[in-house]
Every structure is written in structure tokens, then in C-alpha cells.
Amino acid sequence: MLKKSLQIxxxxxxxxxxxxxxxxEDYSFKNKKEKDSYTKSYNKxxxxxxxxxxxxxxxTTYGTAHVIVAGPRNAKDLVLLHGMDxxxxxxxxxxxxxxxNHRVYAIDFLMEPNKSVLKAxxxxxxxxxxxxxxIFKHYKLKNFDIVAASRGGWIATLxxxxxxxxxxxxxxxxxxxxxxxxDKLGKTSSALMLKxxxxxxxxxxxxxxxxxxxxxxxxxxKRQFYLANKYAKSNSSLLKMQPFSDEELGLIRNPVLVLIxxxxxxxxxxxxxxxxKYLSNSKTKIVKDAGHFLSIDQSKITNDAVINFxx
Numbered sequence: 001m002l003k004k005s006l007q008i009x010x011x012x013x014x015x016x017x018x019x020x021x022x023x024x025e026d027y028s029f030k031n032k033k034e035k036d037s038y039t040k041s042y043n044k045x046x047x048x049x050x051x052x053x054x055x056x057x058x059x060t061t062y063g064t065a066h067v068i069v070a071g072p073r074n075a076k077d078l079v080l081l082h083g084m085d086x087x088x089x090x091x092x093x094x095x096x097x098x099x100x101n102h103r104v105y106a107i108d109f110l111m112e113p114n115k116s117v118l119k120a121x122x123x124x125x126x127x128x129x130x131x132x133x134x135i136f137k138h139y140k141l142k143n144f145d146i147v148a149a150s151r152g153g154w155i156a157t158l159x160x161x162x163x164x165x166x167x168x169x170x171x172x173x174x175x176x177x178x179x180x181x182x183d184k185l186g187k188t189s190s191a192l193m194l195k196x197x198x199x200x201x202x203x204x205x206x207x208x209x210x211x212x213x214x215x216x217x218x219x220x221x222k223r224q225f226y227l228a229n230k231y232a233k234s235n236s237s238l239l240k241m242q243p244f245s246d247e248e249l250g251l252i253r254n255p256v257l258v259l260i261x262x263x264x265x266x267x268x269x270x271x272x273x274x275x276x277k278y279l280s281n282s283k284t285k286i287v288k289d290a291g292h293f294l295s296i297d298q299s300k301i302t303n304d305a306v307i308n309f310x311x
Contacts, residue, residue, distance in 0.1 A: 025117070025119060026117050026118070026119075027063075027110075027111065027117070027118035027119065027120075027122075028111070028112055028113045028114070028117075028118065028231070028232065029113065029231055030231070034231050037227060038113055038224070038227045038228065038231055039115065041220075041223050041224040041227050042087060042089060042114065042115060042224055044220050044223075044224070045087075045089040045092070045218070045220050045221045045223075045224040046068070046088075046089050047220075048089065048092035048218055048220060048221060049068075049070070049089075049091070049092050049095050050092075050095075050096065051070050051071075051095055051096055051099050052070060053068050053069060053070040054068070054069050054070075055067075055068055055069075055115070056068075056069060057115075058134075058135055058138050060110075060131055060134045060135065061127075061130060061131070061134060062110060062118060062119070062120045062123060062127060062130075062131055063110050063116065063117045063118040063119040063120060064116060064117040064119075065107060065108065065110060065116050065131070065134075065135050066088075066107075066108040066114060066115035066116040066117075067105055067106065067107050067108070067135065067139075068088050068104075068105075068106040068108075069103070069104065069105055069106075070095065070099040070103075070104045070106075071098075071099035071100070071101075071102050071103045071104045072101070072102075072103060073103060074103075075101055075102050075103045076101070076102055076103065076143075076144070076145065076310075077102070077103050077105065077139070077141050077142075077143075077144035077145070078098060078102035078103065078104050078105070078144065078145045078146070078147065078310070079104075079105050079106075079107065079136075079141070079144055079145070079146045079147075080098070080104060080105065080106040080107065080146075080147050080148070080152075081107060081109070081146065081147075081148035081149070081152030081153070081155050081156055082106070082108070082109065082149060082150075082151075082152050083149040083150030083151050083152055083176070084112065084150055084151040084176070085112050085113060085225065085228040085229055085232050086149070086150070086225060086228070087108055087112070087113070087114035087115075087224070087228065088106035088107065088108050088114065089221060089224060090149070090221070090225075090295070090296075091106060091295070092218065092221060093216075093295060093296050093299035093303075094147075094295050094299060094302065094303050094306075097303040097304075097306075097307055098147065098303070098306070098307075101307075101311065102145070102310070105135075105139060105141070107132070107135060109151070109152070109155070110123065110131065111123060112228070112232060113227070113228040113231050113232050114228075124240070125158060125240060128155060128158060129158065129159060129162060132155070132159055133159075136166060141166060142166045143166060143168045144166060144167065144168060145167070145168050145169040145170070145171070145310050146159075146167055146169075146170045146171065147171040147173070147306055147310075148170070148171065148172060148173065148175065149173040149174065149175075149295060150173070150174055150175065150176045150266070150292065151176050151177075151241070152175075153172040153173060153174065153175025153176065153178055154175055154176055154177050154178045154241050156170055156172060156175070157170075157172065157175060157178050157244055157249075157252070158244075160251075160252045160254055160256075161244065161248050161249075161251045161252060163251070167254055168254065168255070169254060169255045169256075169257070169309065169310055170252075170254050170255070170256045170257070171256075171257045171259065171306050171309060171310070172256065172257070172258045172259070172275075173259050173294060173295055173302065174259065174260050174261060174264050174266055174267050174292050174294060175258070175267070176241065176266050177241040177242065177243055178243060178244060178271075179243060179244070179249075179267065179270075179271040179274040179275055180243050180267070180268075180270060180271050180274065181243060182265070182266055200226060203226045203229060206229075207222070209265060209291075210265065210291050210292040210293050211291045211292070211293040211296065211297055212261070212263050212289055212290055212291045212297045213289075213296070213297045216296055216297065216299075217293075217296055246278050249274075249275075249278035249279055250278055250280070252279055252280070253280060253281060254281065255281045255282075255283075255309075256275070256279050256281065256282040256283070257282070257283050257284075257285070257305070257306070257309040258271075258272065258275045258279075258282060258283070258284045258285070259284075259285050259287055259294060259302060259305060259306075260272060260284075260285075260286055260287065260294070261286075261287050261289075261290030261291045261292060261293075261294040261297060261298070262286050262287065262288050262289065262290060263289070263290065263291045264290070264291055264292045264294070265291065265292060266292050269286075272284045272286065283309065285305055287301055287302060287305075290302075
């Protein structure tokens, strides 16, 4: 209980200490200069995908959702949900494998720096569900799969708890705040401080905390990810990311694959055990020599595990 209270207190401090945003049409940026700088970096990082893709903007109740579409038109649909402040460009080490036999829809989350635009207040759990269902309806997605990382994993789990959903298989890559609170709060303090006082030295320290092989991270993507952390403003959505209850996890009947790095600071063995216990149709795997960024740290192992599970 003490650990849980401390975690909530730290997150509350993050929210409380965030600077007041100036009026701007995009929730994630204070001004046009910030947005333009980030977008330029995003565009460079997206070229790392090295597969044919299209970028589309979908109008939703809460703003514009940016979606990157790739893969064969007649293949099974696959939705990608990125991690916090990572944007859809984070899938560059995985997209060739994922888009080979799937029609991929990579969705930028509206409450973070990327190309989606939130023009409303921070979204509640219920509004997040409405948002994604609107996107799924737009693309007429039914019986589709989801691969989701970190915060995206929390969102995917939230969507799967709904009785009426069109999701088939789910892959959770070290889902944050899903099975438990942050595993090693002390080690993640660098990331928390980065939110309050962004600079590149703190950022590089954060990468070594979350990745076992930060040298594998493309400098182009690293620059975009740094700017996202620099411009991102902590918000109340962090506080709403509570781990799911036993009953909520029990509602999920989908086939679920949970992958967690053996050096992950967000999840540990107890996350795996809770997934095994409460997800009735789950498989779990510990990926060796991988941290929280296992899709980069061990991209081939991760890609192979995901493809074998989906196909």
C-alpha cells in the first residue's frame, strides 16, 4: 500500500508541477514552433519504416486521429498502439515483419506529441474507448488483431474488457500499469525527472534505464523521441492508468500474448504470473537481454514471437 501511495504521489507531483499550457489548437504543444520542430523530426523518423505506407487523418469526436496504413489490402487487419510519447514511428524495427501479411493501421494517440490532434480536455477511460471504436468503425475493422506496447498495451487491454468488441488476437509488449504498478519506481525516476526538467543528458540516462541496447536506437528516431519528451506535458491521464482488477482481466476472452523483457523496469515475473492467472486464453514469454523497449532491444526475437502467435 505504501509503494502504491508513493507511486500515485509521484505521478501527482508530475501533473501538479507541469507548466500551464498557452492557448493553442493542439493539446500536445504549447505553440506552432514546437509543433513544427517535432513534426519535421517525426517525418524523418517515419522514413525508417522503409515500406510503402500512406498517412491519413480521421476526424473523431475528440479531434483528428493520425493513422499510418501499410501492408496488403486483402490481408488480415492489424492495429498498432505505440508507447507513451513514442508515436507510431516507434515500429520501424518491426513494421516489415508485421506488414508482410497484415494490413497495418498504426494509430497516433491523441493525448501525446505526434500527428494526431486533441482539441478537447484529457480523455477519460470511457472516451478513449469511444475514440478508438470510431477509428475502427471508420476503417470497418472486424475480427482484427492488436499489437500494443507500454501505454498502448494498457489501452488495448482497456478495449478488450468491453463485452462488445471486434478484436481477435492481442499482443501486449510490456504493457504499462496493466497488471501492476511500476515495478522499479526508483529506477524510473530519471524518466519522471525528464518530464519536469527535460535535457538531453537526462534523456540519454532514461534510455539506458528502459533499454538494454540503447545503441540500437536509430539517432533519427532518438531525436524525435527526445523532442516528444521535451514538449510532452504530463497530464491527468497518467493518474487514470490504474492496473486492471482481477474481474476486469477475467472479462478478456481473446487470445493474448504477453511479452516482457527480463530487464524491464515496468514489469517483472509477477506481471507474468498475474497474466497467466487471470487471462483465460493467454501465453507469456520473457524475452532475454531486453528492457522495456524490447521491440528495439530484441527486434527479431520479438517479431518472430508476434508473427508466430498471430499466424
